[in-house]
Amino acid sequence: MSTSVHRAIASLPLPDGWHWRVEPRPRRRTLGIEVTAEGEVVFAVPPTADPSAVASAVRSRLPRLADEVRRREVRPAEPVKELIGGTSFAYLGRRYRLRLVPAVPEARVRLRAGWLELPEPGSPAEGAQALADWYGARGTAWLVPRALPVALRMGVQPWEVSIEDLGPRWGACTPQGLIRIHWAVMQLPADLVEYVLIHELCHLRQPGHGPAFRRQMGLALPDSDRREAWFGREEPFLWRGAVRQEGRPGPAG
Template structure:
């Protein structure tokens, strides 16, 4: 772990060396600051770039700290409600001696988790969150593939691939080779917000920047995108469960 001093603040950061990169990249998420640099970059150069970006890094860290303070993390206890596509569904917990491995399904409008009898409640989240995430990714990918056609018909262009990912900083992204990547957490939001993120990333198939032409294209796909964008700005933190 490395660090720089910026004013009265100490900013720690981790460095990953890569022979594929030609420039230094900095990423900030809820877990800290991460720098990826070309293999032959002097450590002093890395520290200098981090210092130059220190004000931006500080603002990002404040943002994530505020978001973490306001997040209501689920404990995955019996009776809690878990979101999917804007609706909340009750979680039912079943435990028994015959249950050897945890499982997680959705049936008749209820999430059902089965756990070994001796599973402590404080371990529920650690065990069930990955199973819930997997369920959302699998179910959500089928939903997205079906939903996306309403926009590709208008756009007359399709992505090379659609993938549901665990993205810490973005709700979605579009790669240079036309892949659309969707943060699985957006599938917890109302369908209208999922549509906004899908349309936003699809518009990048034509314009990779946020130019005037990009926003015109997005407006063609979704007329009220500004309202949906604002909903996500205000309520996005509630999707981190």
Template sequence: MGVYRIGEQEIEYTLRRSPKAKKASLSVTPQSFELLVPENATEAQINAVLDRRRGWLIVSLQHMRERAQAQTRIYRFVSGTKIPYRGRMTKLTVEPFEGSLVEVSFRNGFHIRKPSSLSPASSDAAIESALRLWLKKRVREDAYTFVRKHGERHGLKPTGIQIKDQKHMWGSCGQDRQINLNWHLIFAPKPVLEYAVVHELCHLKHRNHDPEFWELVGRVLPDWESRKAWLDKNEHMLGWERVETVM
């Protein structure tokens, strides 16, 4: 992780070195940006690239802040509250019951059963925690489905899949051939999640975003560009911000 200063602001960025990269390239991620450089790039060369793209960075970071401000805000997890799910705003129905744990199910909306003994303050935290766990399980199930669908026939076999709360990227592919996915992808339509999985699968063969990489993505998903475009345009939808209220 690197840090670049613009005035009084310190901006964290991901620095990736690649033996295949012929020149430096910058790309915006949900909350930060990534700099890809040749393997032997010096610190002076890296700083020179950042200085040249200073104006672009300022505009891009402002754009990301505006997107963050547009994120769904949740004040209470009660009946009628809506959260994003698979590209749509989906309503919660919450009802008390005599059990001891929050239960989550989905049928034309989220149905939440919460212990009647929970206070309003602890109820919100418990429902949010149960929803996160349920959503992360859905991401994992979908991801394994897409790996089975595309991986074997294209010779792309990861060692495993990890679902993470990644701040700066939608996914990554480690040197150990393990795929990591941001659980917030569950808020996108299924075809967009499929694109994210395929994107990381293709990194098993091509570690950077060279033309051969995108050619492979296109062989697996011919319409990948429209799926990526949706992700780029609607990233602010992929999650919620919990706003604490005074009880």
């Protein structure tokens, strides 16, 4: 089946230079299209996919896909932070300067008097993990109480909403109803955190990103196109935990 789907997609007027592949996924019911951080297009298809229907769906999405691939290809390098006093970190769209404090037993990562305090870590990697854990805990306390009313308004029932490290993905929705949001998303303004949340909640009804999904997004969030474009401008600059190692120069975030 994947061979015939591959031939059907290859017959389309795909832009020159595209890297793409067909990936059969037994648990999918509809076509899914993903663009990786490197700009590769992944066509995720269910076992019973009809090649002509897949080709038609892909054809209708080519302009938007081309824009997304171009954006990925010119994506800036992943931000790298240096864990020294004064380094800037964002939380819910606001900027805070890092302040290192003594690593006494009661010390913890926290916002205090306009500073993001970090107990002096034993290594940059240890400090990065402490900050990621703080984003996760603080983000969970902020997001989960807000997620349930949004889900009720949309008429969906997630099994659980959690904040985790999702690697290159900003959000995920499992067939069982588990909504996961990357901790790094908590650096964004609240309107964009809500956008990511609603995007994943919409997947409870529409697993793909086709016209039905976009209609669902529009119903749940009337200005979803504006927020999508805003998110696209902001997300390449989100810090995902990369830190400058001692004695190793690198680009600062």
